[in-house]
Amino acid sequence: MDFTIILVILVLIIAAGYARRYYALRADLNEYTRAIRQQPDPSSTDAKELESLASAVSSLISMFSDQHSALESERSRLATVLDQITDGVLIADAAGLIQFANPAAGRLFQFGNPLNHSIVEVMRNHQLVEAWRRCQQTRQMQSESVEVPTRHQYLQLVVIPDQHSSGSLLLAQDLTRLRRLETVRRDFVSNLSHELRTPLASLKALAETLREGALDDPPAARRFVDQIQIEVDALTQMVNELLELSKIESGRFSLDRSPVAAADLLDSASQRMQVQAERANIALRIDGVDDLPTVEVDWQRLEQVLVNLIHNAIKFTRPGGEVLLSAKSIPGEVRFAVRDTGVGIPADEVSRIFERFYRVDKSRTGSGTGLGLSIAKHIVEAHKGRIWAESVEGQGSTFYFTIPH
Numbered sequence: 001m002d003f004t005i006i007l008v009i010l011v012l013i014i015a016a017g018y019a020r021r022y023y024a025l026r027a028d029l030n031e032y033t034r035a036i037r038q039q040p041d042p043s044s045t046d047a048k049e050l051e052s053l054a055s056a057v058s059s060l061i062s063m064f065s066d067q068h069s070a071l072e073s074e075r076s077r078l079a080t081v082l083d084q085i086t087d088g089v090l091i092a093d094a095a096g097l098i099q100f101a102n103p104a105a106g107r108l109f110q111f112g113n114p115l116n117h118s119i120v121e122v123m124r125n126h127q128l129v130e131a132w133r134r135c136q137q138t139r140q141m142q143s144e145s146v147e148v149p150t151r152h153q154y155l156q157l158v159v160i161p162d163q164h165s166s167g168s169l170l171l172a173q174d175l176t177r178l179r180r181l182e183t184v185r186r187d188f189v190s191n192l193s194h195e196l197r198t199p200l201a202s203l204k205a206l207a208e209t210l211r212e213g214a215l216d217d218p219p220a221a222r223r224f225v226d227q228i229q230i231e232v233d234a235l236t237q238m239v240n241e242l243l244e245l246s247k248i249e250s251g252r253f254s255l256d257r258s259p260v261a262a263a264d265l266l267d268s269a270s271q272r273m274q275v276q277a278e279r280a281n282i283a284l285r286i287d288g289v290d291d292l293p294t295v296e297v298d299w300q301r302l303e304q305v306l307v308n309l310i311h312n313a314i315k316f317t318r319p320g321g322e323v324l325l326s327a328k329s330i331p332g333e334v335r336f337a338v339r340d341t342g343v344g345i346p347a348d349e350v351s352r353i354f355e356r357f358y359r360v361d362k363s364r365t366g367s368g369t370g371l372g373l374s375i376a377k378h379i380v381e382a383h384k385g386r387i388w389a390e391s392v393e394g395q396g397s398t399f400y401f402t403i404p405h
């Protein structure tokens with residue numbers, strides 16, 4: 001019996017222990033549940049974060065696409081500039097292989113497509129290639145200006161080291177026209193000084209001779225004064241022609257056009273030069289002026305052209321010779337001609353006589369200023385016509401000019 005009571009008490013004690021544990025566990029569970037409930041809704045938090053992430057990504061995408069289209073339009077603008085500029089732009093790698101070339105570069109170096117060709121092949125000029133070599137070695141900008149006689153060019157090359165690679169950027173400029181203009185200007189100044197020096201020196205000599213005694217010898221004095229007059233006239237003519245030329249070349253001249261019968265032009269120029277021709281014992285005739293249309297020209301200036309040509313023809317023809325004037329109607333224009341039986345012009349100089357100050361035989365004193373034909377050329381070209389000469393040395397020359405109608 002006692003044993004049974006003890007067993008019951010033991011069972012009760014064990015049951016009480018389990019019950020306490022159960023209740024403690026339950027309390028803990030309740031605690032966790034409460035704690036979890038108090039947390040904000042986890043699924044809604046994730047959704048919000050995802051939303052803001054998505055909007056950040058989409059604004060990044062639109063920012064990138066804006067930047068991409070800005071870059072694209074910048075790139076196409078740059079490509080247009082590179083396509084259109086007259087300066088050659090080349091990019092070469094470290095070995096000198098061309099990686100980029102704009103169209104002007106191909107034209108300037110007269111090389112079809114420079115891409116993937118070497119600088120040596122494309123430039124074909126020792127000094128230009130050397131400039132590129134120096135840039136590669138020093139990584140410093142180099143520039144070189146050279147005359148390329150085989151291509152009739154004067155080129156300037158600037159080589160800049162590429163900061164982002166070991167290659168280089170090459171800029172080539174064609175300075176041929178600029179150089180030619182510089183030469184023309186230099187020649188003009190030196191020609192002009194030369195042309196002025198000769199008459200001035202002879203004026204000085206004449207004045208000195210007069211002072212040193214010729215004044216006391218009236219017949220000699222008169223001769224010297226006549227000579228002074230001739231030199232002063234020549235100087236005056238040169239100054240007038242220079243002024244005329246500068247007026248024409250600077251565009252400060254306009255044509256005073258009116259309808260003129262081509263035959264009348266020849267008539268009036270021929271009449272003006274008749275006395276001079278007779279004095280030189282040269283026959284001046286008009287030869288062939290059939291069916292000529294009227295031309296819209298500046299009568300005075302065109303007559304000046306004809307007078308200049310006739311004056312030269314008389315000057316360069318020996319006594320007993322002949323000067324023939326003619327005009328012919330050809331489609332769209334009238335072609336005037338002044339033909340002489342004079343000394344003619346050497347074949348290799350015919351194309352140069354229209355240049356300022358150009359004279360075939362510079363030793364022929366008193367033969368003129370060398371400006372007449374360049375003035376004539378300007379006047380004819382202002383009428384949209386052409387002027388040229390044909391000549392056989394020793395057998396005479398023919399000067400032609402056309403006037404459109």
Ligand code: ADP
Pocket residue numbers: 308312313316340342343344345353358359360361367368369370371372373374397
């Ligand atoms: P210039 O005042 O010397 O005559 P131009 O300009 O009129 O100057 O002529 C230039 C040069 O062309 C002359 O000096 C001469 O050498 C040559 N020339 C022009 N016309 C003739 C011609 N009819 N016959 C031969 N040579 C000519």
